[in-house]
Amino acid sequence: MPPTVTKQDETRTATGADVRARSTADDAAEVATGDAASRVTPSVGSPHVGSAIVARDLSKTYPVPLARLKRLFRRKSDTPTEALRDVNLEIREGEIFGLIGRNGAGKTTFAKIIATLVQPTSGGVVIHGFDSVRDEERVRAQVGLASAEERSFYWRLTILQNLSFFARLYGMDDRRARARIRELIELFELGEQARQRFGQLSTGNKQRVILARAMLNDPPVLLLDEPTRSLDPLAAAAMRSTIRRLAAGTPPKTVLLTSHNLAEIEELCDRVAVISRGSIRALGTPQQLRVEHGSTELVRVTARAVSREAAASALRPLALAGFSARAGDRGEVVCEFTREVGDARLDAALGALRAAGGEVVAVEAERATLLDVLERYERGREAGDHTGDAVELPK
Amino acid sequence: MSAVLLLRRIRAYFVRDLQLELSYRFAFFLRVLSVLAVVTTFFFVSRIFTGGGECPCANSPFAQWRDPLAAWITGLAVLNYFMTGFSSLANAIRSEQAQGTLEGTLMTPISVTTLVVASSAWDFVQATFFASLYFFFGWAIFGVNFRGSFLLAFAILLLTTLVLASIGILSASFAMVFKRGDPFAVFLGTGSALFSGVFFPTQLLGSGFNHISRALPPTYGLDGIRGVLIEGRTFGEVRDSVFTLLVFLAVLLPFSVWVFSRAVRRAKREGSLIQY
Structure with a gap:
């Protein structure tokens, strides 16, 4: 059946993808198992078949809230904020991909668009074949977000109660939820604290619970924001080892890692993108970036x-x-x-x-380290170099 | 989405709220006490009119107010329920935004609509419990007798709550975009208490204010419920109120759902969905 052409379809067609998406209102349980018929099928000139995340001409400008109302009352309003500009990225299945940049560079906006929490202004992102706007519920079943935000838990509930709640939202029945939570509690060594209230946990343990929640439904894509923040050196090393194991597992997990710990990015990531002022400035393996820029x-x-x-x-x-x-x-x-x-x-x-x-x-x-690479782009930015052309280094 | 999945999610929110409520046991106990205090207060206020004996307004034109305590208890119980229907949806959004948990829940494959509906389930159970408590204290301690069909009264209660929930969806849309300040709450909150006959008969308002009274859905709900419980009316005798409520529902529900979907889209575009 030919697809119904909408504005989003036009966007996809322009990027060389054939959209055959179904309604977002379908049963999310189907999402978890994956419904091939509803996925974006890559066509000629389109992304790599094994792509987990494909961003095409992705731009995001945050409009000024209630701008028209403010104009009506002749109140001074801010200017719209451009967070992302024409981002083109392809992250492969099983890849650990690092995104580095200063605060406000656009890392979080990129992650939130993938997580469907923010809609792009133009362009789009396809995650395992599902469009982040048209198929948002399906995309959410594919993605686990571990943000650095501790407040996204119920502080008066225990770890078990919190994880059980979120497991039910994922549509798990009690038996499946219990088994999965047990696995995760074991994986993140939270057995002793399982019945403690979230608010009573140490910052490091809260960080582990955040990661455990991101992995509740065993999603193929993990978005990790500073995953070792607040962990002691041994726990941080264990976490890095877990991330590596997940990426290399069967089926492999795709990890998008945003971090200010550049040593960690260098150690873990297969490829790294440098983002500055919403544009991807460079893309390559950590070694390639170091050699190219130093x-x-x-x-x-x-x-x-x-x-x-x-x-x-x-x-x-x-x-x-x-x-x-x-x-x-x-x-x-x-x-x-x-x-x-x-x-x-x-x-x-x-x-x-x-x-x-x-x-x-x-x-x-x-x-040169990734820090030098980052500093070089930031110096370029301060000197007024805003070309925005990403350089993908040779493989 | 399958019904099983929807029920599973409603249960998830219900269990979560029950667990949170149990972590504040003393607050629950105090709330029960406050219902008892309110009913007791109105019992003594009603004695001003009855003088401890038969009500002097037994032959008054306000048939539903011949026993003022019964009328007040019904009014307060129903108002409590109506306000839950109206405010719980917006409160669900506001409290998740304020706690910072909205991002976590929206990362699961749950639609904003399901989130809003499921997260208000506990409020309705709680409202049912406290509304029943008004009737229970009135009957058990102060000897208030209700007649008529409780089932029919409950059906009118649900219908009115649905109408108010439609306005609640508009209120939630407002919370989504403007975060705070809600004109619907002011209009319905104070408006219902003043103009819907919760504390006194609407006939006393006079012709000017009667128009406001007639524009408020709780007026019809309360009139129907009091008619059934206090006057012992049948469905045929309260069908005008039921019909008016159905008209309100037919107009308000599709409109509010449309406004809500626009508000969600707008919040996502502005990136302000989780802000408060």
Whole structure:
């Protein structure tokens, strides 16, 4: 049967997808099992078949609430806020995808559109074949959101009571809900606190309950906002391990991770997008981003049996960028310089130090981190570079 | 959505609210006491008119007020129920917004409409309990006798509540967009108490205010219920009130559902669904 063409359909058609969506009022229980007939079927030039999340020309501008009323009463009103601009992204099934950017960059808006809590102004997002606007109830069955918001629980109810309530909203019967909650309590090591009121839990345990709720209906897509926030180092490591296991499981989970902990993003994510002012500025693996945006590295060579002056005299002829030499804590000399990754200057520097009678005891190299990548885009933003063209790095 | 799923979700909200209520046991006990205090107060106020004996207004034109205590108890019990029907839907949205739990619930595959309906289930059960409590205290402690069909009275009560719930949906739409301040609450809350005959016969209002009285659905509901319980009227004798309520329902329900869907869409567009 040909699809009924609506405004949303036009959007989908423009992005190369064929919409065959059914009413959103259908039984959500069907959603959980997946109804292939209602999914967006990719066509020629359309997203990868194994795509979990596909955003096409996604833009969101928050209108000024009651703007017309304010104009009517000639009251000064704010200007609309552009949160996302022409975002095009494809996140693959089983991928751990990181989204980094400053506060207000558009990370939360992107996650909330996927979670159907906010509607896009134009463009759209398809999650496992379902459109976030047309099929919102189906999309919600596909997505688990673990936001950093502790208040989204009933503080006077226990962990068990809270999870049971949300499990019933997912349409689970009592037996299934009990079994699933037991699994999650075990997974997140919450057994001892299960009968404690949510309000009495430590911040770290609240964070675990937030994640447990996101996974109640075992959704294929997890949206995790700062998942290790407030966890102690051991618990954070355990959480990272859990996330990795989920992504690699059968069936694999797709994880969209937004975090300010860039080390965590680097450790966990297969690919990372840098978002600034609502636009995706760069996209690639953490390694690709580091190399692309920081082709130099800081080298630190520690040597003994040579004085600081002698080391400096030996290295000065090499004209090393950013060169400095200082005395270390145990009488050794620490020389620092930057170089292009892979060039011959390191070898030359080590040779010069040895020739001066030095004994090299340590060599360390610090390459650009995601923080440097992020800072570079933010510096570009402050300098007025708002091109908004995303750069997808070669695989 | 299947009926089983809807019932499962209504049960989820009911159990949640029961658990929350049980965590505030003392508040529940105080509320029972306050109903008893109100009924006792009106018992003594009614003694002003009856002087402890037969009511001097036994031959008055206000047939439903020949026993003032029975009329007040009915009025208060029904007003309590009506207000629940009217305000619980908007309160459901407001309290979830204020607690911050709206985001969590809206992340489950539940529509905003189901959320609003299911989350007011407990309010109706509670309202039924407290409305019954007014009648129980009146009958058990102060010897008030009600006659007529309780079933018919309950049917009129439900019909009026449905009409008021339609206005409640408009109120919830208002809460969705404007967050606070609700003209419907002011209009119906104070309007019903003053113009619907809760505390005195509407005939006393005079011709000018009678128009306001006739524009309010609770007037017809209360008239029908008092007619059944106090005067012992049959369905045939209260059908005018029932018919008027059905007309209100036919107009208000589709309109309010349409307004509500527009309000939800608007809140999602503005990204203000979970704000308060």
